[in-house]
Amino acid sequence: MDTSSRDNAPTPPLPSSLSWDTDRLRAGRDLWCLAPGDQDSDRLWAAAGRPGDEPDPVWEALRSRVRTGLDVFGFAHVRRFFPAEPAADLVQEKEVTERAARLVRDFGAIVPQNGDGDLTQVLRRRPGDPEEIGFHCDTCDFLVLLCLRPAAEGGATRVAGAQHIHDVLAAERPDVLALLGEKWYFDRAGRAGAPLVHTPILTTAPDGPATCYYQSRTVRASAGHGGRPPLDAARVEALDVLDEVLNRPETAHPVMLASGDLLIIRNSRVMHGRSPFTDAPEPLHRRVLRLWLDEETA
Known part of the structure; x- marks a missing residue:
């Protein structure tokens, strides 16, 4: 699996526990930021479209690495979890949602996000939304974000370790x-x-x-x-x-999601928020699929 996206600048030693600041996070980038190659990304996309099949070896290897990121840092960022083109195509939103759900269910059962019982939501700018979302924890074990289309500018997910x-x-x-x-x-x-x-x-x-x-x-x-x-x-x-x-620079780390990127956060270890963003005109608005997972109901 390709992990060529790395920070080559001198960095401090890796943390020996779950305590990390932004410098230590950069030092451990290979543990939480994973970059499947094009062929692996295509295989993940295909495997997710075959419900009931045996787990794909590419997904099994990636899942193990995601678990490492969750154990050490409390979150993991997978670049090109799905090919960017299908994720960006709004016609494919339903299919992307179904395929994402099949893969991430290995980490827990999908649970409702609101009183209406919605199991999935596509986050987009709505009238009255705040420019910036402050740090918080969602009421579930894992938050899963899959970027269908990023904002024209900004909109980073900010993470901070408890x-x-x-x-x-x-x-x-x-x-x-x-x-x-x-x-x-x-x-x-x-x-x-x-x-x-x-x-x-x-x-x-x-x-x-x-x-x-x-x-x-x-x-x-x-x-x-x-x-x-x-x-x-x-x-x-x-x-x-x-x-x-x-909100100190050494505490808050921005994670920018490109189309097809996935971010999974353990809510009991990491707080998250969102920076302000500038949207492109419709139909090119920022869209991020959100899932909530609970381990105990898996």
Whole structure:
């Protein structure tokens, strides 16, 4: 499998744990950024179109490498997971969705993304959408994004590792880290899953990696309603400090998806957001297929 897309600049040593900043991420690029060659990409596309067949050896090898990226960094980026031409063709959206679902189901069962029970969504700009989406975690084990067509400019998916954020706060603001380890309310009424999530934002188990659950707008909007306490000054400051750390250049890494690229993120280890973008005129708008996967229901 071709992995020619590499950063040749001098880089620091690889991390020995799930704690990474952007320098360490660049050093480990071959573990999370995978580039199948043209023939392998074509084989993946063909194999995904044959439901019920034996797993293709190319996919089996790629799946193993994706697992490595998820284990070490909490995410994996596969370039040209599908050939760019079919992914960009809007006539093929339904077929691309079906084929993508067949392959990524190895990581978990596809679960609804909203209260209407939709198992897939194609993300595109809609009236009222924010220019930029802040860091957050989706309410599932794995987020899968498959780029059908990128924006004309911008629109990177930004990723930030929970362990690095934990380590920064432990060194700079242990008081904030302690508050983030307490339980916070996330009111998710009308969306898929539990209507109310009451959980820490950032925490660690004994001898385990840091885990995260965060939705900046939701946690702020959920306070003071339905009998829940409002945010006091200390908690407001804790959220502000977290957002500042998340948006530091050494914390946030932009991943640009080209047509046919796939990104899979483990939500308990990595927060993600989206940078602003400029769209081309219709019918060439940015379109990204989104799937949610849960391991326990696989």
